[in-house]
Amino acid sequence: MAFKSVAEVKAQKYSGKFILENDGDSADVVFLYRDASEVMVADVHYIKSADYNGYVHCVGGGCPACMKNIRTQTKLFVPMYVLSSNGKEVNEIQFWDRTMKFEPQLQSDVFKFYANPTEYVFRITRVGAHGDINTRYTIAVVGRNSIAPYAEVLAKNNATFPAYYENIVKDVDANILNAWLANSDNAAANASLPDYVATPRVDIAATATVELPDAVDTTEEITDEVDFG
Numbered sequence: 239m240a241f242k243s244v245a246e247v248k249a250q251k252y253s254g255k256f257i258l259e260n261d262g263d264s265a266d267v268v269f270l271y272r273d274a275s276e277v278m279v280a281d282v283h284y285i286k287s288a289d290y291n292g293y294v295h296c297v298g299g300g301c302p303a304c305m306k307n308i309r310t311q312t313k314l315f316v317p318m319y320v321l322s323s324n325g326k327e328v329n330e331i332q333f334w335d336r337t338m339k340f341e342p343q344l345q346s347d348v349f350k351f352y353a354n355p356t357e358y359v360f361r362i363t364r365v366g367a368h369g370d371i372n373t374r375y376t377i378a379v380v381g382r383n384s385i386a387p388y389a390e391v392l393a394k395n396n397a398t399f400p401a402y403y404e405n406i407v408k409d410v411d412a413n414i415l416n417a418w419l420a421n422s423d424n425a426a427a428n429a430s431l432p433d434y435v436a437t438p439r440v441d442i443a444a445t446a447t448v449e450l451p452d453a454v455d456t457t458e459e460i461t462d463e464v465d466f467g
Contacts, residue, residue: 254405256318256334258364258375263324265362268383269348269355270317270331270391270399278400279338280315282407283308287418293407294415302416312338315406317399319391321359329386331395333406347377356388 258265271277281296283303296303296310304310316334321327336344348355361380366373392398410418 254330254332256316256320256332258323258362259368261364261367261370263364265323265328266321266359266380267318267362268321268359268386268388268391270319270388271348271355272388273353274345274349276399277314277341277344278403279341280313280403280407281310282313283310285415285418288421289418290408294418295407295409297412297415300412302412302419306419313407314338314340314344315403316340316344317402319386321386331391331397331402333403335406343375343377352379357383359383 256265256267282293283296283301284293285291285303285308293313294303314334314336316336318332318334320330320332348360352358358379359381361378363376363378364373365376395402
């Protein structure tokens with residue numbers, strides 16, 4: 239397997255996901271909502287398996303992930319057409335992974351003044367260092383969208399909503415999910431195996447030699463005098 243650059247690894251890991259890593263990072267985007275009614279949420283689990291790493295929909299009653307106590311999360315996955323990020327051209331549909339705490343900001347910064355957000359370009363800026371739990375984001379309009387009309391973006395990417403959400407959250411039945419989690423359990427079991435400890439090599443030829451004791455003279459020496467008289 240060939241070496242990969244850090245940039246290549248990040249590109250694979252975050253493919254299709256909207257990420258601003260550092261304080262001051264920004265991106266120009268078009269929100270792919272034509273109105274507020276198109277905002278969708280989902281109850282999901284995040285799983286790690288040999289088959290799939292990522293979000294899956296909670297199956298509901300009898301959900302294998304629930305039975306394994308994998309946390310259920312209610313998520314917003316905000317679809318956006320990212321024009322550029324930190325000044326670099328992107329031109330890709332990406333999903334912004336948000337909790338429900340973000341929904342009021344989406345309403346106040348986007349829908350309150352722009353009933354059809356697809357008609358505008360917004361700049362999202364990160365305020366907070368990498369890993370800072372107090373990080374927040376500012377959202378501001380920077381112009382009308384004349385370069386990436388909604389219909390053209392979807393046609394170019396062969397995308398329809400809500401079907402395109404499958405790219406960020408897999409919708410599988412309980413049997414498939416159970417199989418994925420079983421593979422995950424096997425991987426976890428293998429990871430918990432103790433470290434191998436080498437044992438000294440046994441020299442069979444050496445162990446086959448048996449030391450015999452010295453011979454013992456069992457002949458009794460007669461020392462008593464014999465009386466013939």
